[in-house]
Amino acid sequence: MVTIELYGVARLRAGREAIEVAARSLGEALSALGTACPALEPLIVAGGRLAPGWLVALNGAQITANLETPLGDEDVVVLVSADAGG
Amino acid sequence: MGRGGYFERYLRVDLGRPSAEHVPLDEATRRAVVGGVGLGALLLTRETPPCFDPLGPEAALVLAFGPLVGTPLTTSAKLAFVAKSPLTGRISDGLSSSSFAIAGKRAGLDAIVIVGEAAEPSIVLVDEEGAEVVPCPELWGRDFTISEASERLRKAYPSHRFAVIGVAGERLVRYAGIANEGRHAGRGGLGAVLGAKRVKAIGVRGSRPVPLADAEATLRIAKDLARRSLGPATEKYRSLGTVANLSTFNRLAALPTRNFQASTFEEARKIEGEVLHETRERGRGSCKSCTIGCEHFFEVRPGERPVKMEYENLFALGPLCGIGDPEVVLRASSACDELGIDTISAGGTIAFAMECAERGLFPKGMLAEEARDLGFGAGERMLVLLEDIARRRTALGDLLAEGSRRAAEIVGGEAPSFAPHVKGLEIPGYEPRALQTMALGFAVGTRGADHNRSGAYEADFSGKVNRFEASEESAAHAVAAEDRAAVMDALILCKFLRRAMEDFFGESAEMLQAVTGLPFEAEELARAAGRITLVRRLFNEREGWTPAEDTLPARFFEEKLPGGAAKGAGIDREGFARSIKAYHARRGLDERGFVPAEVAREMASLLRGKNR
Numbered sequence: 001m002v003t004i005e006l007y008g009v010a011r012l013r014a015g016r017e018a019i020e021v022a023a024r025s026l027g028e029a030l031s032a033l034g035t036a037c038p039a040l041e042p043l044i045v046a047g048g049r050l051a052p053g054w055l056v057a058l059n060g061a062q063i064t065a066n067l068e069t070p071l072g073d074e075d076v077v078v079l080v081s082a083d084a085g086g
Numbered sequence: 087m088g089r090g091g092y093f094e095r096y097l098r099v100d101l102g103r104p105s106a107e108h109v110p111l112d113e114a115t116r117r118a119v120v121g122g123v124g125l126g127a128l129l130l131t132r133e134t135p136p137c138f139d140p141l142g143p144e145a146a147l148v149l150a151f152g153p154l155v156g157t158p159l160t161t162s163a164k165l166a167f168v169a170k171s172p173l174t175g176r177i178s179d180g181l182s183s184s185s186f187a188i189a190g191k192r193a194g195l196d197a198i199v200i201v202g203e204a205a206e207p208s209i210v211l212v213d214e215e216g217a218e219v220v221p222c223p224e225l226w227g228r229d230f231t232i233s234e235a236s237e238r239l240r241k242a243y244p245s246h247r248f249a250v251i252g253v254a255g256e257r258l259v260r261y262a263g264i265a266n267e268g269r270h271a272g273r274g275g276l277g278a279v280l281g282a283k284r285v286k287a288i289g290v291r292g293s294r295p296v297p298l299a300d301a302e303a304t305l306r307i308a309k310d311l312a313r314r315s316l317g318p319a320t321e322k323y324r325s326l327g328t329v330a331n332l333s334t335f336n337r338l339a340a341l342p343t344r345n346f347q348a349s350t351f352e353e354a355r356k357i358e359g360e361v362l363h364e365t366r367e368r369g370r371g372s373c374k375s376c377t378i379g380c381e382h383f384f385e386v387r388p389g390e391r392p393v394k395m396e397y398e399n400l401f402a403l404g405p406l407c408g409i410g411d412p413e414v415v416l417r418a419s420s421a422c423d424e425l426g427i428d429t430i431s432a433g434g435t436i437a438f439a440m441e442c443a444e445r446g447l448f449p450k451g452m453l454a455e456e457a458r459d460l461g462f463g464a465g466e467r468m469l470v471l472l473e474d475i476a477r478r479r480t481a482l483g484d485l486l487a488e489g490s491r492r493a494a495e496i497v498g499g500e501a502p503s504f505a506p507h508v509k510g511l512e513i514p515g516y517e518p519r520a521l522q523t524m525a526l527g528f529a530v531g532t533r534g535a536d537h538n539r540s541g542a543y544e545a546d547f548s549g550k551v552n553r554f555e556a557s558e559e560s561a562a563h564a565v566a567a568e569d570r571a572a573v574m575d576a577l578i579l580c581k582f583l584r585r586a587m588e589d590f591f592g593e594s595a596e597m598l599q600a601v602t603g604l605p606f607e608a609e610e611l612a613r614a615a616g617r618i619t620l621v622r623r624l625f626n627e628r629e630g631w632t633p634a635e636d637t638l639p640a641r642f643f644e645e646k647l648p649g650g651a652a653k654g655a656g657i658d659r660e661g662f663a664r665s666i667k668a669y670h671a672r673r674g675l676d677e678r679g680f681v682p683a684e685v686a687r688e689m690a691s692l693l694r695g696k697n698r
Contacts, residue, residue, distance in 0.1 A: 005337065007330070007333050007334045007337065007360070008322055008326055008330040008333070008334060008359070008360065009321050009322050009325055009326065009330070011360055012325055012326065012360070012363075043318045043321070051318070052318075053318065053319060053585060055547065055548070055549055057337070057338055057651070059651060060337050060338055060339065060650070060651030061338075061554075061651045061652070062549075062552070062553070063546075063547060063548065063549040063553060064549045065549055066549075078334075078337055078338070080334055080338070080547065081322055081330075081334070082544070082547050082548060083319070083322055083585055
């Protein structure tokens with residue numbers, strides 16, 4: 001299972017800090033996330049894609065929006081607002 | 087279409103004589119630098135001699151308004167305070183939002199320039215006719231909080247709006263700020279510039295409506311922008327505020343901790359924005375004329391006045407000092423606001439002192455004795471130290487009132503290698519090794535380490551660059567981020583709108599055309615952005631800037647991050663130097679970073695002005 005961690009607005013909307021989903025790619029993980037947490041649709045994830053202003057830090061490290069990114073069972077998808085400043 | 091947005095003049099107040107005169111601002115100047123930080127940098131250059139003492143009578147403090155202040159455009163109630171920083175010796179500007187900005191503009195002014203030095207502690211009262219300098223012995227040296235001093239001024243002069251310095255400004259703390267209505271022009275010690283002039287406060291009043299060249303178009307744009315300001319692009323600011331950054335930064339190992347010795351904080355959970363929101367949030371607020379409402383107020387203890395908190399205060403007075411007690415961090419933030427000191431520099435300087443104390447670097451005697459109980463996590467000690475710094479009482483407080491760079495030079499030994507500053511300005515809450523395009527933005531910043539004049543972290547968070555490497559590609563992002571910030575700060579509009587604007591330069595030009603009636607174009611604004619940076623650079627060159635200043639402290643090149651998602655990350659010195667050279671090339675500077683002589687010659691008449 002892939003873990004998706006939620007921070008900030010995503011956490012508030014979903015009412016939870018993390019969720020585990022079965023997925024082999026980032027696109028599949030985001031689809032599963034939208035289904036499990038409909039409050040995130042469509043402003044954070046939209047039909048298996050990231051909404052504008054949202055990105056993913058794979059295992060907290062490199063940041064990507066590439067939906068083809070392969071995921072393994074130990075991977076952690078950190079959902080990040082691109083608007084990180086202030 | 088008529089003309090609008092500008093009153094085509096500024097007020098020059100000489101405290102020494104004292105006198106005030108209106109000085110015309112020609113159209114070429116206004117189009118060249120727009121307003122706000124651009125106009126402020128230009129007037130600072132024009133109104134001061136080379137290599138002046140930022141705390142001397144020749145120093146100028148510029149209050150520069152933008153062309154949009156006083157219009158219906160959301161977030162436009164802003165002004166820029168601009169001066170030579172006593173902390174860095176380089177240009178500094180601080181933005182602030184309040185009805186002070188509107189009242190100052192409506193005095194029929196595009197800027198106020200204050201020079202000279204008052205014979206005795208005074209306030210400056212500005213209106214449509216000019217200005218007067220009024221002695222204020224009842225306010226100076228009385229140890230009033232910012233709130234107390236502001237309240238006394240409000241009662242004494244109910245028709246004026248005030249910008250005020252605290253005790254730290256009076257005592258010339260090099261990172262004292264200027265406060266107005268709960269907002270702060272915090273960075274770079276502009277409060278000390280005012281304090282050195284013996285000015286406790288500036289009051290402004292005015293009732294002249296800001297003219298709109300095309301009122302109908304301005305209202306249409308304002309309505310559309312207000313609608314977009316309430317959309318998903320600003321949801322973070324509305325629902326959580328900037329404190330939302332802390333948990334994300336901690337997870338990405340980008341949260342400066344224990345004076346940049348680490349980038350994750352084991353107690354982050356206790357102070358993260360989501361938890362503060364859940365357990366302590368007691369209300370929201372907004373700046374004047376703002377539809378976003380990003381201010382969030384948190385309870386310290388039941389029955390006490392809630393405290394406004396931002397990410398930068400939270401990181402600097404929390405993880406950077408190894409402190410995870412939310413009550414201590416909230417108290418410290420409130421103390422900085424009431425004493426009138428910059429939270430980032432205060433936290434950075436105290437964190438530096440904590441590391442010095444833990445390493446036993448303070449010289450024997452008073453300093454070592456006073457630092458005996460100082461160390462990371464010493465929250466109550468930090469609260470006392472903030473009071474000592476602001477009043478320059480105790481040897482340690484007096485030393486730390488100088489900022490981390492000067493303190494490190496006095497402590498000596500290896501201390502300068504980990505003093506957390508660029509050009510003397512303490513580094514904001516973005517770990518450079520984990521966000522290396524931002525690191526480049528810090529290094530080349532004209533104000534020093536600065537997240538508001540360079541939003542280069544957006545590239546690090548975009549996935550477009552490798553955030554663990556500063557590359558030549560980083561340079562393009564650093565220039566673009568500086569340019570966007572320069573125009574936003576010249577207009578002046580809040581940066582929290584930036585993601586609500588799809589075509590930033592085009593939309594900005596459209597606003598300017600509607601308000602001013604001048605045919606601004608997107609390309610012209612993009613050129614103005616670069617010009618504003620060059621004005622700042624030329625000012626810094628005149629004041630002694632050298633290429634060696636465009637760098638980071640040695641720690642970031644010599645020490646790898648110890649843990650978290652950025653474990654092992656460090657900055658490659660040679661690669662970083664290449665990215666700086668790439669920045670110079672993109673910015674149109676020579677290889678060493680100087681403005682080329684032919685460009686400086688072309689800008690000479692603009693810098694000189696016609697009126698001096």
